[in-house]
Amino acid sequence: MASFHGSRQMIPLTVVIFFLFTAIGCLTPFLSIHMRDQGLTLRETAYINMAAAFFSVLGPPLFGTISEKHAKYKTMFVLSLLVSGLAYTALLFVPRIIRTPRQPLMEFDCSTAVNVEKCDNWDSCADAALDTLNLTTFHLSECQYKCPGSYAANVSYPLHVCFHGDETDICIVYEPSEENATISFNSRFISWYHDEYKNVDSSQLLDSNFDSPSFINICSFKPVAPIVVNKKHYTEISCRPLPESCFIKCHLGLQEGDQQLKPAPCVKVIGNPMLTFWAYLGVRAVADLGLISAVCLLDAITISSTNDYDGVYGRTRILGALALAIFPPISGFLIDYYSDISEQPDYSPSVFIFDGLALITCALVVALPLSAGWKGKYTVTPEKLMKRKHGFWSLEMIFLLLLVVVLGIQWGFIETFMHWFYSDLGCTKWQIGLTLTVAFICSLPFLAISKNMVHNIGRANLLVFAFLFYAIRYAGISYISTPWWTIPFESMETFSLSVMWIAAVSYGHSLVPRSSHLIIQYLLNILHFGIGRGLGSILGGFFMELFGTRQAFRGVAVFSVVLGLLYLTIYHSCLKKSRRPKNKPPPKMANGGWYAMNDSIANGETKVHHPILADQDDSDIGGQDEENAK
Structure with a gap:
């Protein structure tokens, strides 16, 4: 022993x-x-x-x-x-x-493409974390006219979302009266370039609410080809009719494969x-x-x-x-x-x-x-x-x-x-x-x-x-x-x-x-x-x-x-x-x-x-x- x-x-x-x-x-x-x-x-x-x-x-x-x-x-x-x-x-x-996260405001604007609120906890727009390598599916829904003040857009025919290519164009009619009406296309979001706009009035965005700051910075992502609709490639997006001084904006959902894609959250710090x-x-x-x-x-x-x-x-x-x-x-x-x-x-x-x-x-x-x-x-x-x-x-x-x-x-x-x-x-x-x-x-x-x-x-x-x-x-x-x-x-x-x-x-x-x-x-x-x-x-x-x-x-x-x-x-x-x-x-x-x-x-x-x-x-x-x- x-x-x-x-x-x-x-x-x-x-x-x-x-x-x-x-x-x-x-x-x-x-x-x-x-x-x-x-x-x-x-x-x-x-x-x-x-x-x-x-x-x-x-x-x-x-x-x-x-x-x-x-x-x-x-x-x-x-x-x-x-x-x-x-x-x-x-x-x-x-x-x-105390960190309180919330989703940043995001919308699709036919004149400037995708607008995303730049959170205070982001160093740059790249921190939005939307730059996936795979094709991203864009779902546009609840499209509407956004005009200054209380001015209501008066148009005589339905809204069209148009895709323009080198050889052909296509316009899809959006009928807001239809239940769950959506328009979808695919693109590589990683290729879209962006600009940053400071001190934008948040009330101009569709998703603004009581908790949103009054003035925010915006990351505006511009579309870059290829934009794929029905397996055909296009280079640009526009919407019509577009009344003077008005914008056409839609709620935007992003999807990568079977998963929903969301930008990195904004975090309120106390x-x-x-x-x-x-x-x-x-x-x-x-x-x-x-x-x-x-x-x-x-x-x-x-x-x-x-x-x-x-x-x-x-x-x-x-x-x-x-x-x-x-x-x-x-x-x-x-x-x-x-x-x-x-x-x-x-x-x-x-x-x-x-x-x-x-x-x-x-x-x-x-x-x-x-x-x-x-x-x-x-x-x-x-x-x-x-x-x-x-x-x-x-x-x-x-x-x-x-x-x-x-x-x-x-x-x-x-x-x-x-x-x-x-x-x-x-x-x-x-x-x-x-x-x-x-x-x-x-x-x-x-x-x-x-x-x-x-x-x-x-x-x-x-x-x-x-x-x-x-x-x-x-x-x-x-x-x-x-x-x-x-x-x-x-x-x-x-x-x-x-x-x-x-x-x-x-x-x-x-x-x-x-x-x-x-x-x-x-x-x-x-x-x-x-x-x-x-x-x-x-x-x-x-x-x-x-x-x-x-x-x-x-x-x-x-x-x-x-x-x-x-x-x-x-x-x-x-x-x-x-x-x-x-x-x-x-x-x-x-x-x-x-x-x-x-x-x-x-x-x-x-x-x-x-x-x-x-x-x-x-x-x-x-x-x-x-x-x-x-």
Whole structure:
């Protein structure tokens, strides 16, 4: 059995981990949705998440250096968690922006073609988002004369909408007395050029109403050939008869294929967007810095208490995973309940639960006998661990760190915008919390057998599995249309996060000497939950704006498959060979299975007939790492 200074030493640590991850699970899954409910846009959310993630990477080196230099791990852990709690509470006091969308005024004017109100939130007329690549169908209805003042047009024959071509013209009679009378034609709206007219009297437009501003800017789109009517091409449109000083205007409907096409909405803004953005960014950056520092310091205490990074480290995360499985739906339910009562988004229950649990965690850290820092006792013989003379950097280490960054990018993208997507599907907050329940309940048995998974499957292979499961998860989520279909894809987070993290930690620690274990642990956390998360937020927001949510998810799925298979090829063709001593034959396998016949080989395989749930002595792990490093 493993003897890491007695299994009982890890009990206080796992209790602290349980309460810390309970606090994390009650708040962090809802932060991106909170930003949306605060009135922040997708682009602003991406910027804030990126800036907060990059700023948070300063925390672990700062708090970690002070903790190591002065042996103040507990003190710095409590300080960082208190800072995080205060900052997250301050998010409740960031002023909210109320954005009220409405459809812009739009009409068809026979003299100027398509007129669309230019919204204040548009930078240019191109932001109308009507420039589709496919043929657009124009439906003209409720056509009428619009004359100045109360003057009524007096015409002797029905209205005609005429299409002019190089060889022939055609006029279609519009009979307003007919029910649902319409005139339709097709054209490529993307080719139509536009002019902008400022301070136009909105009462001149057909769709003007009480809520419309008195004077507006107009984007006037001019028709460009081809204009297709009855499969014949024309170049211009006109209407007749046209009395002097009058206009002929029609209500306009646009259709692309089977879908109705509408311009981007106008958004009425109440509040100060710049104040909200910068206040939220500053407070969130401090909060994330404190939280990631607390997680890293707790990792440091864990690492200093054992050298079994395959088994014991994974089992210390079981209670943490259980906390992440139980409490997010409870927190989400309370958010829904109090939001219904107040008739506006209310995230205070989640924040207050986080604060309470953070205080409990701090009290436990102070009261419980935790061995913090490298001055703690170790049951493994230090002679075995210190025999390794290799340095920190190697080709395998560079590849590992790059993979951790890329996996962090995928995690950052999906954690930032996945819950936005779920909200659009109609998920309530408790259903969003339930997705974490599914993910971490499924991870419990795999964390329990993490040592044997690492040894029998291999660290590098588990990282490849993470890429493949990310691909399936992204692709699957992009096709769902109802909330409950999220559950099977959320269960895949077991391999894309929980198992992946155990494999990455084990892999990283196997590549460096004992004296560098704290450094590699901090580095893994910074690269995945800091740099990777920040890049994932900004890149994800960019691709979602450019291609849409579903297409962006599918693109990342393809990228994940390609990168995972590429790394698998590179590892087994180059990196794995570099770990094997020269002139030593490759390991023999028993019956084609995962069990190695020799004592230790690359990628963490173990002895044949190794029991699936048994623990190895820590000294074996140290010897294995030493052998792998040679």
